[in-house]
Amino acid sequence: MTVTTELAGAHYPVAVVGGGQAGLSVSYCLRERGIEHIVIEANRAGHEWRERRWDSFCLVTPNWQCKLPGFPYRGPDPDGFMVRDEILRYLEDYVSFFRPPLVEGVSVTRLRRAATGVFELSTTAGDLTADQVVVATGPYHTPSVPRMAERLPAGVTQLHSSRYRHPGPLPEGAVLVVGTGQSGCQIAEDLHLAGRQVHLAVGSAPRVARFYRGRDCVAWLDEMGHYAKGIDRFGDADAVRMRVNHYVTGRDGGRDIDLRAFARDGMRLYGRLTGVNGATLEFADDLKAALDHADSVAEGIKDAIDAHITAHGIDAPEEPRYVPVWEPSEQPHDVDLAAAGITSVIWSTGFARDHRWIEIPVFDGRGYPMHRRGATSCPGLHFLGLPWQYSWGSGRFEAVGRDAEFLAGHIDASRRLADVCGTLTGAPMALAAALPVG
Numbered sequence: 001m002t003v004t005t006e007l008a009g010a011h012y013p014v015a016v017v018g019g020g021q022a023g024l025s026v027s028y029c030l031r032e033r034g035i036e037h038i039v040i041e042a043n044r045a046g047h048e049w050r051e052r053r054w055d056s057f058c059l060v061t062p063n064w065q066c067k068l069p070g071f072p073y074r075g076p077d078p079d080g081f082m083v084r085d086e087i088l089r090y091l092e093d094y095v096s097f098f099r100p101p102l103v104e105g106v107s108v109t110r111l112r113r114a115a116t117g118v119f120e121l122s123t124t125a126g127d128l129t130a131d132q133v134v135v136a137t138g139p140y141h142t143p144s145v146p147r148m149a150e151r152l153p154a155g156v157t158q159l160h161s162s163r164y165r166h167p168g169p170l171p172e173g174a175v176l177v178v179g180t181g182q183s184g185c186q187i188a189e190d191l192h193l194a195g196r197q198v199h200l201a202v203g204s205a206p207r208v209a210r211f212y213r214g215r216d217c218v219a220w221l222d223e224m225g226h227y228a229k230g231i232d233r234f235g236d237a238d239a240v241r242m243r244v245n246h247y248v249t250g251r252d253g254g255r256d257i258d259l260r261a262f263a264r265d266g267m268r269l270y271g272r273l274t275g276v277n278g279a280t281l282e283f284a285d286d287l288k289a290a291l292d293h294a295d296s297v298a299e300g301i302k303d304a305i306d307a308h309i310t311a312h313g314i315d316a317p318e319e320p321r322y323v324p325v326w327e328p329s330e331q332p333h334d335v336d337l338a339a340a341g342i343t344s345v346i347w348s349t350g351f352a353r354d355h356r357w358i359e360i361p362v363f364d365g366r367g368y369p370m371h372r373r374g375a376t377s378c379p380g381l382h383f384l385g386l387p388w389q390y391s392w393g394s395g396r397f398e399a400v401g402r403d404a405e406f407l408a409g410h411i412d413a414s415r416r417l418a419d420v421c422g423t424l425t426g427a428p429m430a431l432a433a434a435l436p437v438g
Contacts, residue, residue, distance in 0.1 A: 005038070005103060008126025012038045014411060015121055015128065017108045018136035019045040019100075021068060021091065022385025025401050026134050027100040028069040029408030035415065038130075039100050040123060042107040046091040048140070049084060052162040056190050057084040058250045060182060061218050065227075065398040066090065069405060071097055079216065081250025111135075112359040113378060132380040132411055135358065135369075138395065139386055140351035149347060151276040156337065161187055161348040167194040173343030174199055176281070178273050180290075181205045184348030185247040185257045192267055199335070199342060201273040201283065202259060202290045206297035208246040210254045212305055213316040217248075220305045227393045241368070241388040246297065260291060260326040268340075271331060279337045287331045295322065374407045380414065382407055 014030060016023045019041025030037045044050065058081045059066075066073040066082070071094050075082075082090065095102065103125070110122035111133065119130045143160040152158060157171055161183040167175075167190065174197035177188045181203065191198045209217050221227065234240045247257050263269045271290065275282035299322065309316050335342075353367050362369055362376040369376060369383045373390050376382065384407055385395045393399025 005101075006126075007038075007040075007103065007106065007123055007128050010038075010128045011118075012036060012128065012130045013415065014038075014132045014134065015040065015119070015130035016134045016136055017111070017121075018138065018385070019102055019104065020048055020136065020138060020385065021397060022138065022395070022400050022404065023134070023136035024091070024094055024100060024102075025069050025404035026136060026384055026408055027102070028071075028098050029401075029404045030411070031098065031100070032070075033408060033412050035408070035412060037101060038128075039102045040106050040108055040121075041102060041104045044104050045095050045102060046088050048138070049088045049091065052140075053084045054161075054164050054187060054190065055084070055166045056251065057186070058082060059087065059397075060248050060250050061396065061398060062216055062250075062254075065218065065222070065393070065396075067398060067401050068094055069401040081254055108357060110357050110359065113381070117379070119380065132382070132414065134374075134382045134384055134407065134411070135355075136384045139353055141354040142352045143347075144350045144352045145347045146349060148273070148276045149345070151278070152345060153279055153337065156342070157344040159344070159346050161346060162351075164346055167191050167196055170196075170344045173197075174341045175344045175346060176201065176342050177346045177348055179203050179348035179350070180247060180259065181348060181350065182245055182247050184346075185259070186249055186251070187346055187348060188262065188267065189249065189251070189257060192262060192265070197266070197268075197341065198262070199268040199270065199340060200259070200262070201270050202287055203244075203272060204290055204293065205244040206246045207257060207259075207294040208248050208298050208301055209322070210248050210256050212302055213309065213319050215316070216254065217301060217305070220308065221301070224304065224308050227398055228391055230390050231388055243388070247294075258325070259294070260324050263328075264326040269328065270335070277334075281335045281337065281342075283331075283333055283335070285331055285333065287328050291324075291328070295324065298322065373410070374403060375410055382411065 013035055014037035016027055016037055016039040019039050023039050027039050062079050063073045063075060063082055064078040106123050106125045108121050108123050112120050114120055119133045121128050143162050145160055149158060164187055175191050176199040177184050178201045188198050188200050231237045231240060249255060249257050259269060269287055271284040271286040274284050360378050360381060362378050364370050371383050374382045374384050384403060385400060387395045389403050391399050394403050
């Protein structure tokens with residue numbers, strides 16, 4: 001739904017930028033506190049799921065982890081994995097459930113803070129102001145493709161993973177997938193199952209088993225408290241925030257993604273793609289190390305599960321450990337595109353953040369917003385939906401609601417403090433920065 005409202009010249013206590021699961025979650029929490037606000041979405045609610053996911057996409061975490069505030073998953077398959085259209089319907093039903101003050105099809109093009117402390121937002125529907133702002137646009141803004149892509153021959157079809165839908169539109173011939181994060185591995189599997197010859201440039205992402213000792217590994221890790229563990233409990237918080245997610249799939253009820261099994265069945269694996277020299281692709285000599293690392297992480301998770309089972313006397317079936325089904329006998333350093341029959345390249349190389357529209361100095365040297373549980377050093381400016389914003393589940397359906405609840409509480413407390421400040425000093429936000437986070 002879209003609220004019919006005139007944005008130009010309006011003022012709101014809180015403006016939320018972004019109408020995905022993060023923006024909708026904090027909207028629900030703000031409404032529960034009776035805080036007037038507006039949610040501004042550049043496209044339609046759920047745009048990322050609608051436009052940037054392939055046809056066979058599904059969640060890699062079980063449905064029971066979908067816990068948007070006031071609207072947990074109540075479907076018939078809690079241990080299953082929603083596919084793309086079901087995820088989209090879940091979000092659309094959430095909008096219908098609590099009817100947020102959502103304005104769709106409006107982009108925020110500029111955010112700055114006036115000397116008075118109020119925030120000024122320029123949008124494609126006019127300018128407005130707000131006492132506080134929540135940036136809930138997530139971390140995945142601009143598809144990231146390495147410059148070496150420009151050196152590929154003109155006849156090679158190139159797609160970023162966000163534009164891949166299914167194998168059909170790709171020209172006949174083999175496909176090179178670059179990157180083995182969750183998207184790269186699942187797209188490679190999609191092509192492989194469709195009978196396409198796949199060449200896969202393997203990166204450093206770890207993997208995790210889908211099931212172990214009678215349960216989904218996610219269920220074990222949840223029981224062990226891993227999803228609730230806060231970033232402040234790690235000694236290397238910055239490094240933790242930059243970690244790559246483990247690859248696994250929920251497809252067809254859930255299973256491991258084993259790159260070695262793909263290779264055994266005909267997929268061609270290489271190390272990292274390091275260069276393009278005309279029609280020749282160049283790869284690093286690190287395939288074996290990457291596969292061994294991914295297996296080591298998966299087995300380490302099983303070690304932790306075993307220890308948890310033993311410590312708590314849990315009755316769980318024994319299970320043999322993974323045995324590699326394929327080893328690289330040689331690691332090609334270069335491949336000729338024509339000789340390999342490669343006609344398409346899919347870049348599963350992630351996204352870059354783009355906060356150029358935010359003219360407030362709250363970013364570090366990498367462009368990452370500096371915050372504590374979403375609250376920045378600029379009083380009234382908040383972020384929500386970032387990976388590892390506070391815990392492993394942040395930014396996902398599992399914990400974005402917890403983050404939203406915390407942030408809404410902080411916003412409410414800031415608002416009340418601002419009211420006191422306004423009464424005492426005449427400057428509503430003058431003391432708001434003194435409010436501790438946590």
